[in-house]
Amino acid sequence: xxxxxxxxxxxxxxxxxxxxxxxxxxxxxxxxxxxxxxxxxxxxxxxxxxxxxxxxxxxxxxxxxxxxxxxxxxxxxxxxxxxxxxxxxxxxxxxxxxxxxxxxxxxxxxxxxxxxxxxxxxxxxxxxxxxxxxxxxxxxxxxxxxxxxxxxxxxxxxxxxxxxxxxxxxxxxxxxxxxxxxxxxxxxxxxxxxxxxxxxxxxxxxxxxxxxxxxxxxxxxxxxxxxxxxxxxxxxxxxxxxxxx
Amino acid sequence: xxxxxxxxxxxxxxxxxxxxxxxxxxxxxxxxxxxxxxxxxxxxxxxxxxxxxxxxxxxxxxxxxxxxxxxxxxxxxxxxxxxxxxxxxxxxxxxxxxxxxxxxxxxxxxxxxxxxxxxxxxxxxxxxxxxxxxxxxxxxxxxxxxxxxxxxxxxxxxxxxxxxxxxxxxxxxxxxxxxxxxxxxxxxxxxxxxxxxxxxxxxxxxxxxxxxxxxxxxxxxxxxxxxxxxxxxxxxxxxxxxxxxxxxxxxxxxxxxxxxxxxxxxxxxxxxxxxxxxxxxx
Numbered sequence: 242x243x244x245x246x247x248x249x250x251x252x253x254x255x256x257x258x259x260x261x262x263x264x265x266x267x268x269x270x271x272x273x274x275x276x277x278x279x280x281x282x283x284x285x286x287x288x289x290x291x292x293x294x295x296x297x298x299x300x301x302x303x304x305x306x307x308x309x310x311x312x313x314x315x316x317x318x319x320x321x322x323x324x325x326x327x328x329x330x331x332x333x334x335x336x337x338x339x340x341x342x343x344x345x346x347x348x349x350x351x352x353x354x355x356x357x358x359x360x361x362x363x364x365x366x367x368x369x370x371x372x373x374x375x376x377x378x379x380x381x382x383x384x385x386x387x388x389x390x391x392x393x394x395x396x397x398x399x400x401x402x403x404x405x406x407x408x409x410x411x412x413x414x415x416x417x418x419x420x421x422x423x424x425x426x427x428x429x430x431x432x433x434x435x436x437x438x439x440x441x442x443x444x445x446x447x448x449x450x451x452x453x454x455x456x457x458x459x460x461x462x463x464x465x466x467x468x469x470x471x472x473x474x475x476x477x478x479x480x481x482x483x484x485x486x
Numbered sequence: 487x488x489x490x491x492x493x494x495x496x497x498x499x500x501x502x503x504x505x506x507x508x509x510x511x512x513x514x515x516x517x518x519x520x521x522x523x524x525x526x527x528x529x530x531x532x533x534x535x536x537x538x539x540x541x542x543x544x545x546x547x548x549x550x551x552x553x554x555x556x557x558x559x560x561x562x563x564x565x566x567x568x569x570x571x572x573x574x575x576x577x578x579x580x581x582x583x584x585x586x587x588x589x590x591x592x593x594x595x596x597x598x599x600x601x602x603x604x605x606x607x608x609x610x611x612x613x614x615x616x617x618x619x620x621x622x623x624x625x626x627x628x629x630x631x632x633x634x635x636x637x638x639x640x641x642x643x644x645x646x647x648x649x650x651x652x653x654x655x656x657x658x659x660x661x662x663x664x665x666x667x668x669x670x671x672x673x674x675x676x677x678x679x680x681x682x683x684x685x686x687x688x689x690x691x692x693x694x695x696x697x698x699x700x701x702x703x704x705x706x707x708x709x710x711x712x713x714x715x716x717x718x719x720x721x722x723x724x725x726x727x728x729x730x731x732x733x734x735x736x737x738x739x740x741x742x743x744x745x746x747x748x749x750x751x752x753x754x755x756x757x758x759x760x761x762x763x764x765x766x767x768x
Binding site: 291306309315316318319322326329330336337340341342386 | 633634635636637638639641642645646648649652653654712
């Protein structure tokens with residue numbers, strides 16, 4: 242469960258708040274995609290949920306820890322550590338004075354379940370892997386961290402289409418199986434329509450569209466794009482007018 | 487180069503390896519540029535010298551030295567973490583303060599221990615075995631620790647602090663622990679060198695950090711540090727090579743007063759070689 246009540250956030254030097262009274266309630270196991278133009282406040286919202294930033298006002302209620310996958314794979318993993326070490330680090334909630342290699346078999350079976358042949362790199366540093374492979378491991382780490390809330394911030398945006406599809410399918414399937422409350426930021430309209438049971442659109446720090454249930458399942462990419470452009474065009478006209486003045 | 491010079495170099499190299507291990511912990515595992523070595527090393531020596539001249543058994547004086555020097559590391563960590571002072575500056579402040587503290591402890595600038603029985607005798611091989619045993623007592627448990635859940639978290643603190651925070655790892659706790667261990671190791675090295683020389687001077691710590699750092703960097707240049715085992719072997723190998731290179735330079739006529747310039751040059755050379763390696767295509 243994730244509940245966001247009246248969250249507002251400003252940054253010094255920026256006159257307009259980045260987030261304006263955001264309200265959002267996600268039930269346990271819900272999968273919500275978030276779309277919006279750059280600067281609409283999506284990532285700031287994620288950072289407030291994860292605790293990286295604090296809201297100026299409002300409150301966030303969570304029923305468990307937050308697991309996160311970000312676009313920059315270097316932030317989400319430790320490239321100089323081996324694959325086993327990275328995954329062991331994320332999956333041990335209560336550390337013990339015993340060797341982390343005890344979980345090698347468990348980690349191996351998880352990597353094998355990805356079915357992309359990464360198991361042979363289990364004792365290699367992550368730096369030897371490609372960006373896509375590392376992002377897959379970062380996702381695996383987040384999924385195994387024991388967090389109840391999963392935040393995905395454009396986690397497939399740097400990957401090739403084949404890898405994007407593979408990772409998205411894996412993430413959606415695992416999140417569903419684990420019953421994670423998921424919030425996924427994406428610029429890929431196809432993914433936004435295809436995955437999740439709810440979709441919100443953000444614009445200038447506000448949630449301007451919220452689609453769920455039948456409305457979401459019947460949503461088409463074309464209509465979503467039209468809605469997206471409508472808000473952006475309105476904004477351009479308004480900002481353009483202000484600039485001329 | 488005579489056999490004596492080589493053996494002496496090995497003996498000194500083993501003590502220097504202990505210092506290099508102390509430097510490796512904050513620099514390589516905590517991403518913490520700690521300069522407390524210049525203060526913690528003589529503090530260990532001072533405590534050991536005072537204990538021994540007061541009739542304490544030399545083996546008992548060593549843990550005293552380690553605990554006191556370790557406490558200094560905790561102070562550096564706390565200054566950095568709680569007062570938000572840059573790590574290097576915190577180390578410099580503490581090292582400067584340690585000079586006065588050491589003088590207070592010793593009561594005079596130097597203490598001769600020729601009349602006291604130390605751990606070491608005239609047989610250089612026996613001495614080396616004792617140093618090796620003490621070195622192993624520090625390095626082996628630390629190497630085991632690094633392979634546990636706690637060790638994995640300890641390494642994560644230096645490698646990716648934001649990820650470590652995300653995983654709920656207490657940066658403060660691990661930094662304090664790491665600096666305690668590192669400075670306790672400096673304390674051990676200080677007490678060993680005092681027992682080897684049977685003499686303690688308040689100025690023994692000047693420039694010790696750069697010697698240890700040079701050893702660490704030489705070791706890493708030889709075998710790299712891309713695996714845990716290599717990282718743990720680098721200080722020992724580097725210190726032994728560095729001490730032999732110094733011995734060769736001295737036997738070729740380098741004035742002892744030029745040694746610090748020589749050391750600095752080695753550090754710069756290793757850095758330059760690493761940079762060239764990075765710039766090379768492919």
